[in-house]
Amino acid sequence: MRSRSSHRALSSIVGAMIFIVIFGAAFASLLYMQDRYAKYINSVRETLNEEAERLSEDLEVKFKALNSTAVELTIVNKGQVFTVVDHVWVGDKVFSLDLGLSPGGDSVVLVLNGSQINPDSEVFVVTRRGRIFEGEYEGYYVKRITIENPPGNGELHDFQVEIQLTPNNFNYSRARWNGGDLRFYLYSNATGKLSYWIESWNTQGTSIVWVKVPSLPSGGEVDIYMFYGDKDAASESSFDDVFDIVGEAGLLSVDSRWTETRFLYAYPDSEPPVVVASPSRLNTTSDSEGVVRIWNVTLAGFQACFEEYEYETHGYETVYWLALRRGQWRIGELHVEVGLEETPTDVTFSSYFSSKPVALTQLQGRDYVYARAAHARVEDVTTTGIENMHVEAEETVTDGEVGYIAIEEGIANTTFTGGLLIQTGIEEDVAVGSSLDVDFESSFTTEPAVMAKIMTDTGPLREERIEDVSIDQFSVLIEDENLASGVEDLGWIAVEPFKPIYGRKFAPIEPIVTVNPTEELAYGISYLP
Incomplete structure (x- = not known):
């Protein structure tokens, strides 16, 4: 009996285990089918959604x-x-x-x-x-900009006007991220296109844009129009198109024979530029004093030679030279005036300088072919002009054409010179016959051209010579034909050679610019020339 009972119990247990196995397999199969079904339903749903999206309105x-x-x-x-x-x-x-x-x-x-x-x-x-x-x-927006030229300026031509855009007068969100879609025109129908240059762009603050305007009447107003809104437009901002090439500097090697030098750049003027020059590196074969003579200055170039006071030939000298167009300029925001006068004369500057400027003078003609080493001198320089600009030589001379370059003392802002470094300075009470070392306030990357001229007249027959130019400094020597002692004031300018010197037109009072706060749609304009 005990054996049969144990057998039944064992059979019950085995049956239960078989049931559990079969049930588990069936349940697992059910879960698998449910998962497959869910994935199928989701796939169908996604397909229907994609089809619905494809067939929806767009x-x-x-x-x-x-x-x-x-x-x-x-x-x-x-x-x-x-x-x-x-x-x-x-x-x-x-x-x-x-x-x-x-x-x-x-x-x-x-x-x-x-x-x-x-x-x-x-x-x-x-x-x-x-x-x-x-x-x-998909059209353009337009703003009217009014430029007022104060009466004291006179009429201005091809003048570079500074425009300031701020969140108060300009909606930056309408324009391209860098302002590249800006376009400027003389007229509201987008004709009379004007050149412009973006100096800086700040969507959170002030942006500065320069525009070249053909004419600003004295005491009058001119409206120009700024278009924008095409965020795919390529920028037409151009420094070269707005600022003017006003001159250049260079080095040449000359002896006592006339040597021709050609300018690297073209100048759109009716009159040639003024050229000033200074000798450098005392020639080892002849230590006689002398000067660089300039002659036959044209729009294409000039001629130069080195002359001693004695009637002697002279070996080769390295000469630095600077040519600038006549008129008033701002070169790197330094005030500059360039002119040519018959001497002897007092020069009154067209616009007074805020402080005593550097003044470089140079005889421009060959009239004194028999007056050896003739050169320009001045008695003094002030904020208002040059006193007694004249020509001196061992022989008696009376008159002649002398060019002058007056430039504010300091360092030009390279933002407005295309990166060109220009420095100017005045050295007072320089001892005659002794070299003076002058340090540049900012180092050059290459050896600069240095021109220096005496700005006072405490003794006759004195001239300048540049020595030992480096990227950090130069030496200058005032020579005296009579070996006399004394002191003179001396002005100088240093500039990287063989590069264009950029500037902008000068006005005693900067024009007043008003950006109209009203923004308008550019009606009917779908393309800007």
Whole structure:
């Protein structure tokens, strides 16, 4: 009995285990099927959603303002279903369209709004199914800029005007991220294109833009127009097109024979530039004093030679030279005046300097062919002019054409010179016959051309010589033909050679620029020349 009972119990246990195994397998199979079904349902759902999205309405809407009350809509059906545009909102007004568009179709619609359209006007189109699409403005914005030229300036031509844009007068979000879509014109219909240069661009603050304006009447106003809004436009900002090449500097090697030098750059003037020059590196074969003579200055170049006081030939000398166009300029924001006068004369500057300027003078002619080593001298330089600019030589001389360059003392701002470093200075009470070392305030990257001229007259027959020029300093020597002692004031200018010297027109009072705060749509203009 005990054996049979144990057998039954064992059978029950085995049966239970078999049931559990079969049930577990069935349950696992059920879970697997449920997972497969769920994945299938999700796949179908995704496919249906993708198909629904593919077949949904998709419109591209762009608009431009033809005038203050008319809008031209361009509607493109970019979806896969036929779409009916039921109506359009322009500002606060609704217009019925009932326009059907097949997939890929487009239409241009003219809407007469009847009320003023401005840069903040919104445009929406609504389909028959109730979907709303916002219009994107594809035209340009325009601002009027007024430039007032104070009467004291006289008429200004091809003048570089500084324009300041700020968040208070300009909506940066309308323009390209770097201001590259800015365009300037003389007229509101986008004609009379003007050159411009973006000095700096700050979407959170002040941006500075320079524009070259053909003419500013004395005491009058001129309006120009700034267009923007094409965020794909390539920038036309150009320093070279706005600022003028006003001169150049160089080195040459001359002896007592006339040597011709050609300018590297063309000058759009009726009169040639003024050329000043200084000898350098005392010649080892002849230590006789002398001067660099300049003659036959044209728009293409000039001739130079080295002359001793005695009637002797002279070995080769290295000569630094500087040529600048006549007139008033700002070179790296330094005030500059360049002119040519018959001497002897007092020169009154066209605009006074804020402090005593550096003054470099140079005899420009060959009239004194028999007056050996003739050269220009001055008695004094002040903020208002040059006193007694004259020609001296061992022989008696009376008159001659002398060119002068007066330039504010300091360092030019390289932002406005195209990166060219220019430095000027005045050395007072320089002992005659002794070399003076002068340190540059800022080091040059290459050896500069250095020109120096005596700015006082405490003794006759004195001239200058530049020595030992490096990127950090130079030495200068005042020579005296009679070996007399004394002191003189001396002015100098140092500039990197063989590069264009850029500048802008000078005005005693900078024109007053007002950016109209009102932003307007550029009606009917879809392309800027």
